[in-house]
Amino acid sequence: MVVSLGPGFPEYIIPRAQEALAEAQVVVGYQTYVDLVRPLLTDQEVVATGMTAEVKRCQVCLDRAGNGQRVALVSSGDAGIYGMAGLVLEMCAAQGLKVGPPEGGLEVDFYLEVIPGVPALAAGAALLGAPLMHDFVTISLSDLLTPWETIMKRVELAAQGDFVIVLYNPKSKKRDWQLGAVQELLLRHKDPATPVGIVCRAMREGQATMVTTLADVTTEPVDMQTIVIIGNSQTHAYGQYLITPRGYRDKYQGQVSGEKPGSRVRG
């Protein structure tokens, strides 16, 4: 199982993930995230490794699952968004393993369930109010696995499409200039007054949010546990919130109780 832990605090981990941890014989993960869920563990074996040992972690999971053990590979946020779900599946494929979901009824080397979670983009957006109410793009600024030109091209296309832009991995100890380069590029396409929300450590110890403008973004409060959300042309600040409207104005102004059919927000 690949188990998403959500943003951090246990009240944000779905019951299915908590159950999967309880059922596991081995829990594998990055040290920081294993520590986060230790209160949820009993007598499971724990294999915790450092930051850059992703391949090693996945291999431990494949080996143990191949031996018939119930393994939980933990991943913060949602495991399917820049998380561990992809690498573990890539390695299964590269090693010719057959995997499938528990309910699939197929002949497999082992079962694999990806348990989703609250992604950082949703946790961060919730703290900012409602910045993601319209079409958005999610871009990682880490150029370790993606050429920088590709990242910049994507940022530019996102601006041309007036998408809300969510930036993951805006900065790390060794990468401190990327966010400034993105800001500079975006200022060529977007209003300098475009609202920007910065959320550090959403729903975990040390949580902080900040609302600023594209012109005033600084990298100071930003780190690896931060996401940055840049509004579209309609996004506006409201107190300490950001709102990206969705075209309802005609419906709630002047005719609050007589709206016509046709609006389409998911209830």
Added chain:
Amino acid sequence: MVVSLGPGFPEYIIPRAQEALAEAQVVVGYQTYVDLVRPLLTDQEVVATGMTAEVKRCQVCLDRAGNGQRVALVSSGDAGIYGMAGLVLEMCAAQGLKVGPPEGGLEVDFYLEVIPGVPALAAGAALLGAPLMHDFVTISLSDLLTPWETIMKRVELAAQGDFVIVLYNPKSKKRDWQLGAVQELLLRHKDPATPVGIVCRAMREGQATMVTTLADVTTEPVDMQTIVIIGNSQTHAYGQYLITPRGYRDKYQGQVSGEKPGSRVRG
């Protein structure tokens, strides 16, 4: 409070949301979603309305919260992604209300907390394996609140940027041609063999997934409770899964236990 319910089954609702429902005096929502959480309710007053009564629902919340009641406005998936968080904040702003988070210590007309959830895009991606492991865009095909030309422009820019593309609201009873139009446009930019995943009713009654190609997408299994995920140029099928790789191949081929620092998946 705006309470995200996640995809559907109670094991996918975060504890914070369950607690918020338990604490509420009034629960407001679209009939279908209120029914979903009825087992979690005790003696709360329930105000359930039909599909297109979003403005009315929000106004009920504003009125009740203004009278000092604890209100939970429920929204499926994540309330911040095409959900109810935006409209309720828009209406607060339009009516000149002061709202803020419970821990803010500000003088407000009432407190407002947006509780995030597992969005449909994460639930659907989990069932498909790992299609969202690289930069992606999320686009709603509903042209009721957005001009169709804007939607098509965004689809085209997403293709040019080789983003993974997540389509919300691909079809409804009255809108049946949009997905075909998007497919036709994408076929001008992308390989017809590009893998596409279709997920209906992720983690709720009637769940179904399908992996196909861009050339073979049909609207047949698609409805309003469906999301469609279109791969980037690197996405490949693996059994019944989709994998969008993230540039790790050098790291896990041939040197499984000796990988170099520098990889950067969130643990």
